[in-house]
Amino acid sequence: MDHPDEPTAEIALTLNGEPIRARVPLRQNLVDWLRHGQGLTGSHVGCEHGVCGACHVQVDGRVVRGCLMLAVQADGARVETIEGATETGRIRALQDAFFNRAALQCGFCTPGMLLQAAELLATNPAPTRTEIREALSGNYCRCTGYHAIVDAVEAAAAVLRA
């Protein structure tokens, strides 16, 4: 969207732990800017209207829909994507569990699913299957049918409690 006639604004934020300043088109949503402005393609775009959860990123410690927030609204925020969460190792147990349990197939929903699951486990270290299903009910997965994902979150929770 780098066209001279495109209205833009400057933002400053912490992205995956690094301070960053950028000029962003006013109308560009956060996930598009992360993907195309910053090259962080691990966050995906599935519906652009806040239903599917493929665009989940963490903003100031909360998982949000990256398609329902403008990039300019991230000014001053701490933003973490799947790339940042991977680097810090904070979702390692979940990533291992998803890998081992085949809790992903095409993998397009997986980054958003992992961030949402991590938020659940941060507040509820021993969720029931029903609680896991409710926590992930805003993340669409066409491939797995969810059963293996629920298993994987249970397994990761057990590892983290041990």
Place this chain on the structure above:
Amino acid sequence: MNETLPDDGWIGRSLPRAATRRLVEGRGRYLDDHAAKGELHAAFLRSPFPHAAFRISDREAARTLPGVRAVLTAEDLVPACRSWRTQSLAFAGLVSPVQGPLARERAVYQGEPVALVLAASRAIAEDALELIGIDWDELPAATDPVAALEPDAPAVHQGLPSNLAWRTEFGGGDVEAAFARAALVVEDRLVFTRHTGVPLESRGALASYDPAAEALEVRLSHQIPHQMQVHLAELLDLPMGRVRVIAGDVGGGFGIKMHVYPDEVAICAASRLLRRPVRWVSDRIEALMADIHAREHVMRARMAVDAEGRILAFDVDDIQGLGAYSVYPRSSTVEAISALRTVGAPYRFDAYRARLRSVLQNKVPTGQYRSVGHPIGCATTERLVDLAAAARGEDPLEFRRRNLLREAELPWTNPAGGRMAELSHTATLAEFERLLDLPSLRAEIAAMRAQGRLVGLGFAAVVEYTASGPGAYGPAGIPVSAVDTVVVQLEPGGDVIARASVAEIGQGIQQGIVQVVADAVGVSPSRITIHTGDTGNAPHGGGAWASRGAGIGGEAAWGAGRKLRAEILGAAASLLQTTPEALDLRDGQVVDATGTPRLALADLAATVFFRGHELPGGLQPQFTATHQFRREEDVFLTTNGLQASLVEVDPDTGLVTPLRHWVVGDCGRRLNPLLVDEQVRGGVVQGIGEALLEACRYDPGNGQLLTGTLADYLLPMADNAPDITVGHVETPYSGSALGAKGAGEAGTCGAPAAVLCAVNDALAARGAAVTEMPITPAVVLRALGTLP
């Protein structure tokens, strides 16, 4: 002809998929994660009407918007691209008019691409769409398939005498006599609503035409890159060798991504015309409007049963909503034929009659979608079976037990023309009863009912036609490859690289192929790298459709691996001055009969590649091996299974909640049981979506699509999908080395039927029944008489 496989081999092991390590770290590279230097972004102007004549009166305002490079219409693309028409020798006389990448003068479905803007960004391209001056003259639209057959229905395409695209009648045995002597005849009318695949990654194209080389390179999110190479070469009039199609990580397919779409062709043509790379990725409303839909059928079906409760005959009449065109290149009619060939498939019967009318509509074309047609045939059959069991006052599972084909009766070609072979209904039923623990499950259900809960248990017997051979599309004259090719090569360090014509779309076939090559050659999977999805890198073959990867691609991998192994052992024997028969290759080591290591594969490879002067004269080892597999027998590999669904119906809201689901399937040898189980589970939930939630709805008055967002098009989510128990019986296919059959679609085949039967089991307590899918709250409340 099954090979004896090593007991401690890799085939049959539940290994996690190596490729998913990248995906869990967000390192997948899907279509929209790629860009090309100098690319233009595209946006389509699509018809807002189901049927309209149009004239583009002004494109100057759009063209002169800063950042816009071009505004293209159908006429502009003519020099760059041919038009096409869907034809099939299998469906002689099929009516499907000529199509181009953009509509010309008339749009015949909502969402049909009409014009194309190329700009510096997608946002600017979309801004420009609004500036295109276009005069629409809305025309009467035919959307309901039954109404579209009426003599006074609006014509879907101008000048056609009727909206009937194709009709046929087929069967076998004496249907009239069977119904005449029946002790019981059950019948029903079932209505199936359109739905679609909704892969989370939508379709798109990044096309780069090189005018100097006269060559096209295009990235697609597609299940069959080689098929697209064939058709893009044809449509752009290029030699196949100058068309390279690349599908990287693919975010789900489900049949949606196995067709030739006008928009993807338009992007390739635009790149050729503009001499620059062009990128377009479908947004969600485009996907819901313009991806193929599927399964719009009205089935009238009846079944004749004798006094002993044995099925005598089926008589079915299917009206299929086809859409505005028969999908290119395979034809939308395939879905209906598949549905009609699936009716009665698990059972023994004497006579069959099927009538089909495929109807043109002013709606997006329908096409092959996961478990093509099977769920329609299965649900129709299982509904009739339940009606018969109820009329006889017997347990629905007992009725099925009596009528399921026994192993000793096979092979058998049934009156519908379906060849049933190597099925295990009896063994599968035994495993199914063990898995369900029916006595305690029935007690549990009785206890819930005693509390006033409206719960139901439903069964579905499944037969699926998988892994289509050359006899499926070959005689139809459609260039669809039913072969697979695998090339394996030994690298100097002892690693093996495999290039395969199968396509990875998340189902895990790369992992399956790696495990086969590991056993075939004698190296660990960790030393094998596999490449698929790039026609510039992988040999020609079938890609991902019809659950074919294991049964066809697996055979090619085994053949190539065995050839490479023979070359390796031959070279090793020469160096070690022994015979190949005295040696074996295990985990990358050449060993002798006692298992003692004699030569590391890495050393052998290095010797051959770097120290050839040390080799004996005349030794010319071929460390690249190829195998192409074409099945000569059995057009399809039939598989079988049983499913059960336990549901609860809320009589006040009409909401159906699936509580649990069980599957026992027989897909032959499983290359990787973990991945097979998850294919089954994912397929089941897709079928539950079909049964309870998913519908592409159109306003009956003006034909407008009402389900253009995921808030309107409902999908199964984690909180409305049940846990699924999966069991297996293994009857390896005898006609191949590995014995694998198809596994990826069986879950979707049987789940809608099982859920339908479960809901009706629950509603039976209120004397009600549903015969329409999806079984929405409104459908349930109408059945209960709460709603008119």
